Amino acid sequence: MNLSTTTLQPDTTPSGAPRVTGFSAGDAAQDPMRNFGFTVSAYAIIWAMLVGFWLLSWRRQRALEARLGEVERSLEKAAPARAPASKN
Amino acid sequence: MSAQTERPGLGYPALVVVAGSLVLATIYWAFMRAPFEMVMGAAQKIFYFHVPVAYSMYLGATACCVGSILYLYNQSEKGDAAARAGAEVAFLFGAMTEVSGIIWARPIWGVYWSWEPRLLTALLSTMVYAAYVVLRNFAGDGEAERKFAAALGVLGAANLPIIHYAVQKWGGNHPAVVTGKGGGLGHPDMKIAFALGMISFTLFTASLVWARARLHLARARIERAEERALELGLLGDEA
Numbered sequence: 260m261n262l263s264t265t266t267l268q269p270d271t272t273p274s275g276a277p278r279v280t281g282f283s284a285g286d287a288a289q290d291p292m293r294n295f296g297f298t299v300s301a302y303a304i305i306w307a308m309l310v311g312f313w314l315l316s317w318r319r320q321r322a323l324e325a326r327l328g329e330v331e332r333s334l335e336k337a338a339p340a341r342a343p344a345s346k347n
Numbered sequence: 348m349s350a351q352t353e354r355p356g357l358g359y360p361a362l363v364v365v366a367g368s369l370v371l372a373t374i375y376w377a378f379m380r381a382p383f384e385m386v387m388g389a390a391q392k393i394f395y396f397h398v399p400v401a402y403s404m405y406l407g408a409t410a411c412c413v414g415s416i417l418y419l420y421n422q423s424e425k426g427d428a429a430a431r432a433g434a435e436v437a438f439l440f441g442a443m444t445e446v447s448g449i450i451w452a453r454p455i456w457g458v459y460w461s462w463e464p465r466l467l468t469a470l471l472s473t474m475v476y477a478a479y480v481v482l483r484n485f486a487g488d489g490e491a492e493r494k495f496a497a498a499l500g501v502l503g504a505a506n507l508p509i510i511h512y513a514v515q516k517w518g519g520n521h522p523a524v525v526t527g528k529g530g531g532l533g534h535p536d537m538k539i540a541f542a543l544g545m546i547s548f549t550l551f552t553a554s555l556v557w558a559r560a561r562l563h564l565a566r567a568r569i570e571r572a573e574e575r576a577l578e579l580g581l582l583g584d585e586a
Contacts, residue, residue, distance in 0.1 A: 279522040282391055284382035284534035291383035294390035294454040301393045301450040305400065305443050309551075312439050316558050323565045330572040337581045 362554045369547030373399075376540035393451040395540045398525065399548035401444040401469070406552045407437030408472065408504050411479070415500030418493065424567055425560070427493055430500045432559030434479040436552060437503075441473030456520065463519030468510040475503040488570075 377395040384391035410433030417426025448466065449459045460466070479499050486492050514521045525541075532538045 279386075282384045282387075282394070282532055282534075282537060284385065284537065291388035294388050297450050297454050298389045298392050301447045302396065304446050304450070305396055308439065308443055308446075313555065313558075316555070316562060320558065320562045320565065323562060323569060327565055327569045327572065330569060330576060333581060334572060334576055334579070337579065 366550035412504035415497035438476035464513035
């Protein structure tokens with residue numbers, strides 16, 4: 260099957276309208292705010308996901324850096340003190 | 348070993364500030380300057396974030412692929428961190444693309460989901476990066492797991508051009524406004540809002556990949572420090 264010349268699906272939406280290839284500005288739309296609830300929902304979910312991910316990353320990073328600092332400091336303090344003992 | 352943890356320079360905060368400012372500018376332009384679309388009305392405004400978010404998935408996937416290649420080539424810790432960060436970001440933006448697309452489809456197509464080529468291939472990519480994230484979080488962090496994940500990261504990128512060209516090669520009902528041969532964006536303010544969205548999400552994606560890669564590098568450094576502490580008998584076995 261040559262996929263480059265085969266159209267597997269019709270270029271129409273499930274409601275039968277042709278595929279959109281351009282957006283035209285126009286005040287002629289019937290009630291342009293009619294789908295505003297969908298727009299708000301999409302934006303709210305996108306931003307909730309993004310902000311949630313960013314906050315989780317930031318908190319994790321802070322906790323890890325604090326833990327790393329503690330481990331490195333304790334190693335630095337303890338290692339010289341134990342080095343002579345290991346020779347005995 | 349230095350007791351100092353690595354301090355971020357000004358580069359990262361500056362990137363976040365610039366990206367955040369441009370995101371706010373995109374919201375302003377999309378809602379206050381760009382006109383309503385003649386047929387779709389307010390629902391078309393989803394476009395100004397839906398496409399940049401999908402593009403961000405490509406960026407994350409590319410970071411994952413490049414990092415994976417670096418890791419497979421020289422077992423670079425930085426390559427592994429970049430790959431892991433890229434996969435996480437690709438999964439996040441893939442999920443955001445799916446959700447925003449589903450919500451946009453309902454008022455325009457009359458259905459939430461349609462089994463058409465671009466939706467299907469984009470969903471496939473999201474699932475590949477979900478698999479990568481699950482693998483890295485739950486299957487251990489040994490060399491075998493890292494190499495397996497790196498192979499997944501390289502192969503996963505092969506689907507990106509398929510997503511891009513699916514709408515042209517195999518038909519379907521996905522809008523082809525940007526790459527199609529139709530009218531495109533018919534108003535200058537629509538073009539500005541879209542351009543701002545693309546630029547801001549490029550920078551935002553870079554900041555997220557950067558942050559996550561730093562996180563994974565910090566975790567690797569902690570594990571090395573704890574191993575050394577165990578060797579010196581400074582930490583208990585529970586460490």
